[in-house]
Amino acid sequence: MNSAIIFDMDGTLYQTNLILEPALEATFEQLRKNGQWTGATPIEKYRQIMGVPLPVVWETLCPDHSAEIRQESNKLFQLALIEQITSGNGALYDEVEHTLENLSKNYPLFIASNGQTAYLQAIAETYQLTKWIKGIYSIDIIASGNKSELVATVLQENNIHRGFVVGDRSSDIQAAFDNQLISIGVRFDFSQESELEKAHYTVNRFDEIDKIIEHALNTNAFD
Known part of the structure; x- marks a missing residue:
């Protein structure tokens, strides 16, 4: 070959920068509604680690959360990203x-x-x-x-x-x-x-x- x-x-x-902020914001807004997050969405922190494996992403963004909540957060994030992609926002x-x-x-x-x-x-x-x-x-x-x-x-x-x-x-x-x-x-x-x-x-x-x-x-x- x-x-x-x-x-x-x-x-x-x-x-990815074009869809990152709205997808991450949608994810953390849901976490706030669930009482699982307070404060601003950690967008800048995510920008700094962009490209690392997803388990590391959620360990970094949500260090005090359980593995279960991190997994659920990632599922929400993936759905939000895909919605942004298919909507033509990237x-x-x-x-x-x-x-x-x-x-x-x-x-x-x-x-x-x-x-x-x-x-x-x-x-x-x-x-x-x-x-x-x-x-x-x-x-x-x-x-x-x-x-x-x-x-x-x-x-x-x-x-x-x-x-x-x-x-x-x-x-x-x-x-x-x-x-x-x-x-x-x-x-x-x-x-x-x-x-x-x-x-x-x-x-x-x-x-x-x-x-x-x-x-x-x-x-x-x-x-």
């Missing part, structure tokens, strides 16, 4: 569709995300990503919740021996390193420079990825 390209979803392909980043279309002509494309399956499917269906994406992998299938293991699963199931991981957080960069892949960090909404320091390449626009991949292959970056 040719060199594959594995993309993160949130903050890489999809502008968006892909600029040039994502055009770039994926171009790349898919020469490379197999995959998504490996810390998002849950139903959430990822809602985005894929709303924006018809399966025209270009060969497989969408959710962290749901990895008991450890480890992104590196998720990427390893993509490689194993599709007989991939070399390729790229494109993402905005340290877990994406680490997943590339752990699987001997080339990392491309994107400087979008949730990215932090400290997390992208170890990336092989970084981009400010999605349509810069084409040239990065071409350059890496032409200079034998895998050797």
Whole structure:
């Protein structure tokens, strides 16, 4: 198989920031109605940890709540996110569709995300990503919740021996390193420079990825 390209979803392909606040606000409004939360919705705290596995999200946002309440909160949040997606309130980043279309002509494309399956499917269906994406992998299938293991699963199931991981957080960069892949960090909404320091390449626009991949292959970056 040719060199594959594995993309993160949130903050890489999809502008989660557009739906994050209303979905989180709806979730915590329900918690307030249930008498399970007082005060403002911790939106800024969530922005700081965006991209981590969902159990960590709710441990961070609701440290004093029981595991049961955290699980119920996550269910409410997922439903709110999907409602936002299907209502058209989110968006892909600029040039994502055009770039994926171009790349898919020469490379197999995959998504490996810390998002849950139903959430990822809602985005894929709303924006018809399966025209270009060969497989969408959710962290749901990895008991450890480890992104590196998720990427390893993509490689194993599709007989991939070399390729790229494109993402905005340290877990994406680490997943590339752990699987001997080339990392491309994107400087979008949730990215932090400290997390992208170890990336092989970084981009400010999605349509810069084409040239990065071409350059890496032409200079034998895998050797």
